[in-house]
Amino acid sequence: MLQKELYGHFHSDEHHFVDKAWDWVERAAENHAVKLTDFLDPRQAFILSSLVNRHPDVHCRMDGGYPQAERRRALIAPDYRMLEDEDMEMAVLAVSSGDGKFLTLEHGDYMGAILGLGMKRDKIGDIHVIEGGCHCLVTRDAADYLHLNLSQVHRVHVQTELLPVEKLVQANVQLDEITLSVASMRMDGIVSDVFRLSRAKVLIPIQAGRCRVNWKVEEDPSKPLKEGDLVSMQGFGRFKVLEVEGVTKKGRIRVKIGKYA
Structure with a gap:
């Protein structure tokens, strides 16, 4: 089969x-x-x-x-059907507030508020946290419901507006860059250093399937990472291997990591 x-x-x-x-x-x-x-x-x-x-x-x-x-x-x-001009049925949900409290709101706050309305994750595309609020890609069949019902994000009262995709404002993705000195490129060692956890504590979520490399579940703690890999661990965040800078005189590897805010 x-x-x-x-x-x-x-x-x-x-x-x-x-x-x-x-x-x-x-x-x-x-x-x-x-x-x-x-x-x-x-x-x-x-x-x-x-x-x-x-x-x-x-x-x-x-x-x-x-x-x-x-x-x-x-x-x-x-394959005979032309797809370039097909309607992909998306809209931008623009979320804003006039009280200035958006400085403390993050991607997870918006996501939590949307999912808290009973919305499935599949209906939500990328969320862009911008000055004064956020722009969120949503399927058109979910757009009206979110527009009518999303009134609060993490105890902050908000207003929403539906915009065409062409009006999307993208966030400037900022990575917190850190440089590590590691014995090897093993995933468990790098993950433990990035999230400041002991190697033993890192093994539990990895072996439970809560760690992904390039969006694929990775349960092998010894998997070697390489430049460009995107690593996420449920409940802790994600980071990107930006550069392997070389080997020190003591034989350790210097790695530049970009940690997502």
Whole structure:
């Protein structure tokens, strides 16, 4: 069975999504169906692209509202259908307040408020925290509900407005750069240094599947990291390996890390 063959390329936690994605691909090929997904994270987008590439009669377009978007919607269709001008059905939810308290609000505050309304994460794209509030990409079918019901973020009263995607204001992503001196590029050692945890405390979430490298679950503490890797650990945050600067006289490796605020 093809599904079982596909499973070998992906983590067991991803098999449910593999099933859904392959069904979309088969429907496009066999039934000439067109599927517009909700927002996919980069790992889901990679899986879907891999499956689409296995079928010669299917193609897809991905769009998150702007070129550098992390979370994107996918439009899957038979290969004869032109997708460039298709409506990806997104809107910008602009959140603002006049009381000046937005200085203390962060990405997680907005996300928590939106999810607290019963909204599924899949309906939400990238969130840009900007001066005076935030701009959040949302699916059009969720936009009106959020516009009508989002009135408070972390005890701060807010107003919302729906804007076309062209009006999106992007946040300037700032990384807190730190330089580490490590014995090796093992994931557990670098993660423990970045989050200031003991090696023993780091092993628990890694082996429980709460750590991801480039959005893929990674349960092997000894996995070597490399330049460009994006590492996240549930409950602690995420960071990027910006540069391996070289080896010291004592044989340790100097690594520049960019930690997301």
